[in-house]
Amino acid sequence: MTITVGHDHATIVGTDNRALQAAVDYVGNLGGGVVEIGPGEYLMRDSLHLRSRVTVRGAGADTILKKAPEVRAPLVADGDFGEAAITVADASGFTIGTGVYVGSKTQRGFHGVCATILNQKEAYFTLSRAMNADIMVRDDGFAASVYPVISGYHLEDARVENLTVDGNRSQNPTLVDGCRTAGIFLYRGDHTTITKCVVRDYNGDGISFQQSNDVTVHACVVERCAGFGLHPGSGSQRPTVTRCQAMNNDNDGFFFCWRVRGGRAEENRLEGNGGYGMSIGHKDSDNFVRRNTIIGNQKGGVYWRRETNPMAAHRITFEENTVRDNQHWGLFIDGATEGTIIRRNTIVDSGAGVQKTAIRIGEQAGDVLLEDNEIQAETILADER
Secondary structure, X not given: OEEEEEOOOOOEEOOEHHHHHHHHHHHHHOOOEEEEEXXXXXXXXXXXXXXXXXXXXXXXXXXXXXEOOOOEEEEOXXXXXXXXXXXXXXXXXXXXXXXXXEEOOOOOHHHOEEEEEEEEXXXXXXXXXXXXXXXXXXXXXXXXXXXXXXXXXXXXXXXXXXXXXXXXXXHOOOOOOOOOOOOEEEXXXXXXXXXXXXEEOOOOOOEXXXXXXXXXXXXXXXXXXXXOOEEEXXXXXXXXXXXXXXXXXXXXXXXXXXXXXXXXXXXXXXXXXXXXXXXXOOOOXXXXXXXXXXXXXXXXXXXXXXXXXXXXXXXXXXXXXEEEOXXXXXXXXXXXXXXXXXXXXXXXXXXXXXXXXXXXXXXXXOOEEEEOOEEEOOEEEEEOO
């Protein structure tokens, strides 16, 4: 089954998320197939919610899914744990079918909730998902029309191809992270493939997938997002991220979150990000990082985060990468890591004088194999053990 969506001359004619969702749901209810989105800009007032075994395919740079401007209001009644409803001070801009994020100054990340408004009675709204925590008025609880532009929950074998996500950052002031939202976001979305997509100007992470196994991200570009560029996280096993670009994002270009194991990051370009080029840490063991280019990142090149031995990133193979002109150092192997292999890399300061240390090894680190690396720096090796 293939169905088309477009501004005109399509099976479903429309210019916003409702037309796209109608097509995805129709094909999904038949067991799977392809939704082809034609050229044009589509205004997203809620996520495009993916379905299992459905491919969403755009027309490349000519298909743009643009997030609607944000509205935000404080809560006037607590959002209790398990409650699928909110009451806000000002209902203006919140309508049935709109995506909404509910959080507070103390309950964010996985403790916030991202949902769709189902019903309304004045300033009281019911939601498609319940609270993950107590969202209290006294903690500045709020609701905002914040959501992933593309989202997938509890699905498998979905695909997203050849389209552009515009996060409209200038009109979306609430900063969110990749635990519940991102430009493209998966939660328990096993065997999903994201290929040849662009995510730009999202006020949070670019592409994030949480508790999602065997995800493939290939030939995507994430740029000018406020959070991490690429964020495999929270126990996502065996991710494959290849030939992607994460550039000029405010935080790390590539962030291995917690318990990401058996993954491959190959032939990616991580450049000009405000954090590290790549960060790896909490139980992120047995991953392979090969043939990446990591240049000009503001906190450093690649950082093994400081963790105790049971929680450290063990047996990381880092080989044939180019690490150049990052601030402070090229590689920093911190924490009680073991079995680290650093092999056949080019780690150089090309004359900018910013990557003063090529390799830094923290005082708690275990065995590190250094083999056949080409190194140029003021300090070749700073071993603190």
